Amino acid sequence: MRFALVESKKVEASPGAVGMCPGCGQPMVAKCGLQRVHHWAHRRMACDPWWEPETEWHRTWKNNFPTDWQEVFLPDERTGEKHIADVRTPHGLVVEFQHSHIDPHERTTRERFYQDMVWVVDGKRLKSDYLRFIKGGKNYIQSLHNGMHNVYNPNRCFPKGWLNSTVPVIFDFGGLETVDDKKGRRNSLCCLFPGRFGNHARLAAFPREVFVNSVISGQWSEGVRRVLDKLPQAEPPMEEIPYQAKEPPVTQKVFVRIKRRPSPYVYDHRKGKLVRRKRF
Numbered sequence: 001m002r003f004a005l006v007e008s009k010k011v012e013a014s015p016g017a018v019g020m021c022p023g024c025g026q027p028m029v030a031k032c033g034l035q036r037v038h039h040w041a042h043r044r045m046a047c048d049p050w051w052e053p054e055t056e057w058h059r060t061w062k063n064n065f066p067t068d069w070q071e072v073f074l075p076d077e078r079t080g081e082k083h084i085a086d087v088r089t090p091h092g093l094v095v096e097f098q099h100s101h102i103d104p105h106e107r108t109t110r111e112r113f114y115q116d117m118v119w120v121v122d123g124k125r126l127k128s129d130y131l132r133f134i135k136g137g138k139n140y141i142q143s144l145h146n147g148m149h150n151v152y153n154p155n156r157c158f159p160k161g162w163l164n165s166t167v168p169v170i171f172d173f174g175g176l177e178t179v180d181d182k183k184g185r186r187n188s189l190c191c192l193f194p195g196r197f198g199n200h201a202r203l204a205a206f207p208r209e210v211f212v213n214s215v216i217s218g219q220w221s222e223g224v225r226r227v228l229d230k231l232p233q234a235e236p237p238m239e240e241i242p243y244q245a246k247e248p249p250v251t252q253k254v255f256v257r258i259k260r261r262p263s264p265y266v267y268d269h270r271k272g273k274l275v276r277r278k279r280f
């Protein structure tokens, strides 16, 4: 975890420090090695079975939000466990940052528990995920307007484990690098909305600041509801036909013959040099 309580204050790990878990009150020790980001670990057993080791990617994302919103403990009355929301806003939205693979059953359990939530998935963990998205995008994504897209056969574009999520899933294909590619694809986020209509899903692309700002201002959940309300009602399943991108209009090449004026010089073989052309 990023924070532990030291003298009742949320403190980051530093070498040799000892703190207390804000959730269960158990002692925690600071782990400040070279391999992983500096963090706190329970001396015995972690109180949240869902907790995954953090990476630089997690930290960078969390840093977009106030410290008080990070690592918020929520008791699970059903199991008696405590779960730590990566970020929980005062409006009640939970943002979970997922780097490693997650079992679909656990994903569903977390979605039921947090309810008003959004996943941010590290799309850079597997190179194949990004390649699948780029390859699939060419054939299966149709652009609408306002950054919205229809995704035909979403299974061809996104990792299987996230397809049946009941909440929006944001894929971060940019990771920590600020890759400045022409279309800015890697710098923008791709949000896959829940629900399927036949074999198409709805996708939105937007810059990461837009997402962060809408979470901070509390407009995110309302925006998602509006998108979902506008989605058409479920349609009968369609055949698996890839979306055919429109062919760009063929521009005709027009050849114009340009008359060239003859050079005023000719090569005189006898003299072995260029001489002025004689006029007749």
Ligand SMILES: [Zn+2]
Pocket (backbone or CB within 6 Å): 021, 022, 023, 024, 025, 026, 042, 046, 047, 048
């Ligand atoms: Zn604990």
